Amino acid sequence: MKTFEEINEKIKSGCAVVLTAQEVKELARKEGIKEVAKRVDVVTTATFGAMCSSGAFLNFGHTDPPIKMSKVWLNDVPAYGGIAAVDAYIGATEQSESEGMNYGGAHVIEDLVAGKKIKLRAISYGTDCYPRKEFTGFIDKYSINQAILFNPRNAYQNYNAATNTSDKILYTYMGVLLPNCGNVNYSTTGELSPLMNDPYLRTIGVGTRIFLGGAIGYVAWEGTQHNPTQERAESGVPIGGGATLALIGDLKKMSPEFLRAAVIKGYGVTLYVGVGVPIPIIDEEMARFVSVMDEEIFTNILDYAVPSRSRPVLRRVNYAELKSGSIMLMGKKVPTAPLSSISMSLKIAEILKNWIKEGKFLLQQPIQALPMDTRLMPLNEEKEDL
Amino acid sequence: MSKVNAQLKAKKPGIEIIEEKCISCGACTVLCPTGALCLDKNIWELRFFAEKCSSCLICKNTCPLGAIEKL
Numbered sequence: 009m010k011t012f013e014e015i016n017e018k019i020k021s022g023c024a025v026v027l028t029a030q031e032v033k034e035l036a037r038k039e040g041i042k043e044v045a046k047r048v049d050v051v052t053t054a055t056f057g058a059m060c061s062s063g064a065f066l067n068f069g070h071t072d073p074p075i076k077m078s079k080v081w082l083n084d085v086p087a088y089g090g091i092a093a094v095d096a097y098i099g100a101t102e103q104s105e106s107e108g109m110n111y112g113g114a115h116v117i118e119d120l121v122a123g124k125k126i127k128l129r130a131i132s133y134g135t136d137c138y139p140r141k142e143f144t145g146f147i148d149k150y151s152i153n154q155a156i157l158f159n160p161r162n163a164y165q166n167y168n169a170a171t172n173t174s175d176k177i178l179y180t181y182m183g184v185l186l187p188n189c190g191n192v193n194y195s196t197t198g199e200l201s202p203l204m205n206d207p208y209l210r211t212i213g214v215g216t217r218i219f220l221g222g223a224i225g226y227v228a229w230e231g232t233q234h235n236p237t238q239e240r241a242e243s244g245v246p247i248g249g250g251a252t253l254a255l256i257g258d259l260k261k262m263s264p265e266f267l268r269a270a271v272i273k274g275y276g277v278t279l280y281v282g283v284g285v286p287i288p289i290i291d292e293e294m295a296r297f298v299s300v301m302d303e304e305i306f307t308n309i310l311d312y313a314v315p316s317r318s319r320p321v322l323r324r325v326n327y328a329e330l331k332s333g334s335i336m337l338m339g340k341k342v343p344t345a346p347l348s349s350i351s352m353s354l355k356i357a358e359i360l361k362n363w364i365k366e367g368k369f370l371l372q373q374p375i376q377a378l379p380m381d382t383r384l385m386p387l388n389e390e391k392e393d394l
Numbered sequence: 395m396s397k398v399n400a401q402l403k404a405k406k407p408g409i410e411i412i413e414e415k416c417i418s419c420g421a422c423t424v425l426c427p428t429g430a431l432c433l434d435k436n437i438w439e440l441r442f443f444a445e446k447c448s449s450c451l452i453c454k455n456t457c458p459l460g461a462i463e464k465l
């Protein structure tokens with residue numbers, strides 16, 4: 009048993025053994041879990057995927073005369089202005105009023121991070137204390153007070169894979185799905201992904217320090233739709249969507265390499281977010297968890313041709329099969345694509361490993377555990393009583 | 395299409411991958427009808443086999459990152 013403090017002491021002295029998730033699997037395969045427990049202090053895990061539930065709080069500073077912005081647009085993309093006078097939240101999936109799906113909140117965020125100028129337009133009803141009724145001007149990350157990335161739901165523990173049994177092409181948030189099960193798209197990095205390596209969230213909770221978009225960020229809370237009571241495989245990893253994380257960090261310090269706007273054809277705008285989470289090997293159980301292999305992690309392939317909340321499961325599959333590039337489905341060989349970027353995830357895990365090895369990044373023990381008993385609730389239509 | 399035309403097209407691919415924009419998500423690989431795009435399983439990066447490309451532009455029209463340009 010090792011404590012966070014003991015591991016941090018080793019990091020400070022430059023003696024910590026830090027491996028990426030990819031490297032630790034290799035060690036476990038060759039030498040076994042006991043060796044992992046004995047030798048390794050920290051394992052760096054990462055993912056780089058489309059995370060629609062992302063956005064940023066911005067504070068623009070006060071104009072003269074002052075304005076209480078009630079409606080706000082950034083490069084023509086509506087931002088939520090119903091918070092105080094000069095604060096707004098720009099959501100990643102919001103679309104431009106002039107360019108529609110071709111430019112959205114994610115692009116505003118990427119442009120801000122890249123240091124580009126953004127056109128700010130705001131209107132107000134005017135009050136005695138905030139008499140100004142409109143403002144048009146330019147901002148960038150250097151001119152505004154705060155730019156705080158706050159993503160309500162990131163780093164899904166696991167997620168279903170998608171296919172399409174219909175005879176029409178489908179444009180979904182899981183990408184283009186060709187007719188007659190022409191492809192299967194999945195959307196995680198499997199054994200490399202943070203919450204796959206700590207399935208019961210023993211070391212990840214409120215306050216965990218992480219890599220977020222190229223800078224240091226934190227786990228703020230459980231993510232929305234957090235569903236830790238999902239069915240689990242023998243490895244402990246949920247089958248399909250499980251836990252999620254709400255993440256926070258200073259957008260000004262992030263990099264456009266690790267926050268990328270994307271347009272998913274026919275669906276809309278989203279933000280690819282790079283997330284890296286260090287997992288301390290505090291005991292043998294954590295050594296076992298981080299040694300989990302793609303073969304032991306399962307998900308369901310759902311049929312997106314069925315327009316229902318509960319889409320039919322066509323088959324269960326493990327990530328080794330999915331990552332092989334094709335699987336057997338409905339009697340034929342079907343190509344698969346990860347949608348998340350495995351190469352970028354490997355890069356993030358390596359960067360985080362180097363931060364820790366150089367003593368620039370210490371582990372933060374969670375100040376509160378995330379709930380493990382919540383269930384996902386649906387939204388049902390309820391008629392108003394007359 | 396005649397074999398000659400197929401040969402001519404094969405020599406001149408219709409697209410180019412902009413490396414700085416591509417994140418190797420693989421979305422294009424499952425849509426390419428000729429197998430000209432593929433993820434290298436060793437490093438998980440996109441590979442483009444220009445000689446196989448039929449210039450159909452499916453990949454250009456669907457890449458979420460706008461990483462494919464028409465030549």
Ligand code: SF4
Nearest residue numbers: 416417419420422457
């Ligand atoms: S879809 Fe675009 S970003 Fe994804 S691998 Fe293909 S070219 Fe790269």
Ligand code: SF4
Nearest residue numbers: 426447448450451453
């Ligand atoms: S243009 Fe068509 S054939 Fe060429 S790489 Fe793209 S999808 Fe494949």
